[in-house]
Amino acid sequence: MARAKFELGRRIDSILATDCGSTTTKAILIEKRDGAYRLVVRGEAPTTVEKPFEDVTMGARNAIREIEELTGRKLLSENGVITPQKGEAGVDVYLSTSSAGGGLQMMVAGVVKTMTAESAERAALGAGAIVMDVIAVNDGRKPHHKIQRIRHLRPDMILLSGGIDGGTKKHVVEIAELIAAAEPKPRLGIGFKLPIIYAGNKDATSHIAETLGEAMDLRVVSNLRPVLEVEVLGPAREEIHNLFMEHVMAQAPGYDKLMKWTPVPIMPTPAAVGSLVETVGKERGITVIGVDIGGATTDVFSYFAETFNRTVSANLGMSYSICNVLLEAGLERIKRWLPFAIDEGDLRNRIRNKMIRPTTIPQTLEELLIEQAISREALSLAFEHHKTLATGLKGVARGGTFDRFMEQRHVGASSLIDMMNLGLLIGSGGVLSHAPRRVQAALMLIDGFQVEGVTRLAVDSIFMMPQLGVLATVHPEASAQVFERDCLIRLGTAIAPVGPASGRTATEVVRVKGTLPGGGSFDEAVNYGEMKRISLPENETVTITVQPARGYDVGAGPGHRLETNVEGGTCGLILDGRGRPLVLSDQPDERAKKLIEWFRALDVYPEEPLNRLVAR
Amino acid sequence: MAHAYTPGLKVTDREVLRRQRRLPILGDVLVKLGDEVKPDTVVARTELPGDPQTLNVANSLSLIPAEVPEAMLKKEGDWVSEGEVIARSASFFGLLRRQVKAPCDGTIERISDISGQVTLREPPIPLEMTAYISGKVVEILPREGVVIETTGAYIQGIFGVGGETFGPIRVRAKGPEKPLTAADIDGECRGAIVVGGSLLTGEAIAKAAASGVKALVAGGIIDTDLVEYLGYDIGVAITGHEDVPTTLIVTEGFGPMRMADKTFEILKSLDGYEASVTGATQIRAGVMRPEIIVSGYRSTRPADKEEAVQGLVPGTPIRLIREPYFGQLGTVTELPLELTVIETEARVRILKARLASGETVTVPRANVEIIEG
Missing domain, CATH: 3.40.50.280 (Cobalamin-binding domain)
Structure with missing residues (x-):
């Protein structure tokens, strides 16, 4: 990534950052309190880069004004954001990213x-x-x-x-x-x-x-x-x-x-998010995939083999480009995630209506399930696209190292993405960040990316990765602290053995044992085609042993036991015995039965409307 | 968010409208400030550079690129006619002669001794920008275009396909709930903007396209009928450039959808008037919606109250724009301040509305649209 061309030459206690997106402008206020940087509040307003307003600062002012109202603090003057902070007015630095206007x-x-x-x-x-x-x-x-x-x-x-x-x-x-x-x-x-x-x-x-x-x-x-x-x-x-x-x-x-x-160059939004994903990977020494599924586009970022890659699927999104997901995936692939029958014409019209009225939200569980089904396919398509570009150099011999900013890649046309070695998968964008239950986001990520082995899952709480990305270029410490404490919501860890997805239902595919920090222990066996959830709170780490059945692999080789530390989260540990690659039955009734079984096992949706939906 | 509702589509019989008419590249403006223009008045003109043809002369003559300039019979800037020999080579003491002929009329633009390619530029393509609406030129954008202003009726649709056109309005549906069928398209519809009620049926679209109808307007359209008409599926909501004989505009959405009464009533009162329409839709911040403009129309109807300008208040007429009440019309009865948990378990801002059926329902504010006047 580009090196920062600007250095803050003074003490920074307050930071205001905006992301001028294609639909909304989001502002966040960060302050140093008790020695640590924390998110104080956020505001948002429609972006005003196109007609009839045609001035991006109007949307930015509206979003910042919401912060002013919520904090009772004056941040704006006629000339823009008041900097540096004087008493209670203004902030020490203002920065912005932008993806507005395309x-x-x-x-x-x-x-x-x-x-x-x-x-x-x-x-x-x-x-x-x-x-x-x-x-x-x-x-x-x-x-x-x-x-x-x-x-x-x-x-x-x-x-x-x-x-x-x-x-x-x-x-x-x-x-x-x-x-x-x-x-x-x-x-x-x-x-x-x-x-x-x-x-x-x-x-x-x-x-x-x-x-x-x-x-x-x-x-x-x-x-x-x-x-x-x-x-x-x-x-x-x-x-x-x-x-x-x-x-x-x-x-x-x-x-x-x-x-x-702002004294800091405005960064394109995806470059800022990418910079943050890369920093997380480098500083923690782990492999990372980040995904941002928006209304118009889906961005995938990865950090594997010390190489950062980004792809953008410009026409895969949840509103503006939702019909393109329908076009590329096909109706059947979307329908396979729905545990109820729906008329094809009706479903197609609903998807079109979401495209032409992109700001609407699902009111019924049926509508929510449809949106989340589409998102699984959008994630999957975007990820497939990413794997084709995140590769080694094609057709050449291995080369040496260069300056560390001169991003290099070496031999081999094969994809750098190795799902079995993926450390952390971070999801962002409305459909993931605003899912009513966090476990819905976890399951969309597991299904869309088909995670393998042991993988930590997280979502960006309120989509502030762009602002933290640009902040990282000038104040990495503040960016890292807010990212850890306020941005990242740890969903937990998925354990998904890789092996035949066509086993017998009563056959055990993996057994997971561990001792909880409070002293209790668990010993869970997962049969083929089952999913289970073990409660493990956020900020808790336990050592577990994972024993896959013969022919199944969780990272130590087929049939080999793995001992590893796993992190908890709002969804705890999710055990996925469905095999990889994931295959859903082509029999609608059988498939619907399995989907409901998984939803219930993981407590994904509210029981009562789900029962009503499947009983109709 | 300051505005947690969709502002809604403009449907009015009295609006001051301005339309910018801009060339894609610099050219000449042909009208003056204050000129009155018609939809087909040419207001600006330019010449797009002709299509270039690249000819791999080195390959055709079996030469190395550096030898190409010597083999050329024409130099950069020369005009050539189709079929004219532009380069020639000879080998084996002149026994084997090869030549390259111009594939079209044009000007030799570039002769490259590095790639061995010759670029031949076809004649420029004239491009004329029409006024699109009747009105007065109120601003000149030097070398780029003009701004035209008019007062009249203005109706926004929700989605459309096909480009700009104009013609008289012919209302063919008996009511806003009636679909437009093939039988509704008669001889009078040729060259017209034909208005239906709830639905543009596939048969009506096909007949209109074959009968020279300029545009069709109705509440809804079935997704598969649209795909059949276009011959392909639309993935992203950017339209207006489709190569179709008849522009289509829907005012409510996909599926059979009763047209809003106000929209239908205004269109009925415009029957016989000349309208300018476009199906161009681009859904992003600052959305572009399809539109029907009747310049110079003077309404005799009393003006609407100004509710829409105030945003959502009890009594505001709304359209519900998402399932389970999609397409229904109602009136706001209550606007609770606190966030409310809905069936999906999301905590959102809601409102209560009385539907036309008399039923009172709770819906997220994001799922309603103000019926604007």
């Missing part, structure tokens, strides 16, 4: 689809962008189709890579010529030159400048792939962030004012 939208291009073009895609995604298209010499499209596509898109900027330093120049120049011929226009600011970052073969730089320099705002950074074995994403990501501030933010309505409110 966030940062980029097109990337490279020579070989699975090599330089993929590196360019990773660089853009890691910087928090939505990648609108990936153009490559060998992407299977005819040159005129590529040109049409480039012309049609109106990205905020383009990242162009291709060739190793000293290698052939022909192909990367060819791609540059296609871009020049297409004469792409920027999304914002009619008449402005579209920024393009060149991060390819350094020997081709003069030809690239000749081809693109006049019509476009060309920036040159070091090659993403100076040699085949090494990927250097840092400089390109830095430049993307610079251009995001200079060009995108400067053109977006009201951002010129917002930028003056």
Whole structure:
């Protein structure tokens, strides 16, 4: 990730941070109390980046005003946020992230689809962008189709890579010529030159400048792939962030004012969340997956093998893009999570109506179950997408280390994601954070990601990871303390043996034993197809032994016992004996029976409306 | 949140409207401040650069890229006609001759000695921006476009497909609860904006498309009928660019949905008037909804009370926009301050409303929409 370009040169006791999202602007107030940084209060208001308001600071002011009302403290003046704090007025620092108005939208291009073009895609995604298209010499499209596509898109900027330093120049120049011929226009600011970052073969730089320099705002950074074995994403990501501030933010309505409110560069929301996920992984020395399922997009972040990756599924979301989940997953896959029969036409109309009225909420249990069924499929699709990009470099030999900011990756085209070794899975976004019972969020995560072995689960309480991500760039201590104490809700730990998902129902697949801190103990056997829950409070850690049956693996190898420490949480320990990969029966009655059995075993939904629903 | 309800769709017979008409790239504005314009008046014009064609001359002539400039018979900036030879090479003492012909008319834009490619630019494509609505030009955006203002009736739909068009309104349904059927589409509907009641049936859509109907308006549409009409499924709520003969606008949602009485009544009073419509929908912060605009319409109806402007208060007319009461209309009776636990166990802000049937129900505030005037 980009290094912070700003350092707070004074003592910080109060922090105000906003995240200007595509729908709502969320503000949080953090204060140092009794030596520790804590979240004091939050406020939110509709984002005002589009018509009729077209000024992002109006939404930010409304969200901050809610904090003023709740705390009785003056934070705003005519000029923006009052800084530094004087007496009871103002805060010591104000910062912000933004994904309003569609966030940062980029097109990337490279020579070989699975090599330089993929590196360019990773660089853009890691910087928090939505990648609108990936153009490559060998992407299977005819040159005129590529040109049409480039012309049609109106990205905020383009990242162009291709060739190793000293290698052939022909192909990367060819791609540059296609871009020049297409004469792409920027999304914002009619008449402005579209920024393009060149991060390819350094020997081709003069030809690239000749081809693109006049019509476009060309920036040159070091090659993403100076040699085949090494990927250097840092400089390109830095430049993307610079251009995001200079060009995108400067053109977006009201951002010129917002930028003056804060001394810290405004970060794209996903870049801020990614930075936080990466910090958690690095500092705790664990592997992490984070997911943020929003109304329009689903972001997945991972930290495996000391490598950070982010993907965004730009058209998978729970409101604005909910019909795309229906389109990609299909109705059958959504229906399989529902323990009751529903007319297909009715279900399709309901999903469409959620799309056109995105701010509505489920009032009945039936509606809640439908939304949570869709979310399982959205999570699953987004995660599959992530696994295809979070890979080692394709087709090259292992390389050495570079500067630690020059994120590298090594050998192998296989995915870096190893679910058996996943330490922590963090969920965020309305459908997870606002699930009426926390165990609903836990089960959506388990089903959507099909966790394996022993995995800790958590959710972001009120979606403040973006604000904490930007705070981490200038005040890591405050960010870490609020993240631990106020942001992260520990759901508990899932134990899911990997093995055949077609066993006999009365067969034991795993036995879990442990001693509780209070002195009690548990010894639970889980049969095939069963789920169980053991109560273990938050902040409690116990040592357990997990004995999987022959052919089942919880991390120590098939049939091998595992002894490990597990953390509790609001849902305790969730034992999942359904096998992996998870297979649901294709017989509707049988499937519904199992779903209800699992819901009851884990106490997922209120009993009375659930009974009514399945009895009808 | 300061506004825990959906503001609702605008449905009024008296509204001052402004529409910005902007070119995608810089061009010329053709009208002056104060000019009166019609929907088909061209207000701005530009030329989009023609499509480029890239010709791999090096490959075609079996040359290395550096030899391409020498093989060219035309230089950068030259105009060429389709079929004209633009590059030629000879090998084996001139015995083997190869040549590259222009695949279209255009200008040689670039000859690359690095990639061996030649870019041929087709002639520019003229683009004209029309006024879309009748009205007066009240602002000139130099080289970009204009702002047009009008006063008249304005009805927002909830969802639509298809682009801008205009024509006379023809109300064909007998009431807001009646679906629009194929039998309702007659010869008078050609070139018109045809209004139904509760539903755009699949047969009505097909007949309208085949009969030159400009647009259809009704309360609801069945999801599968929409998919059949478009030939594909819509994943994301961004519409308006579909290549369809008839623009579709629904005012309530998906499924058979009685059109709100007020919407139907206003549309009835507009029967025969020229309307400008668009199906363009984009659902995000600052949503864009499909619309029906009748410029210059002067209502004789008494003005509505200003309840909607105040937000939700007891007596505010609302539409329930989520199951289990989806599509029903009612009036707010109570607005409890405290959070309330609903069936899902979520703690939310609720309101109580009396439905048209007389039943009093409790619903989350997020699930109602004010019927705006």
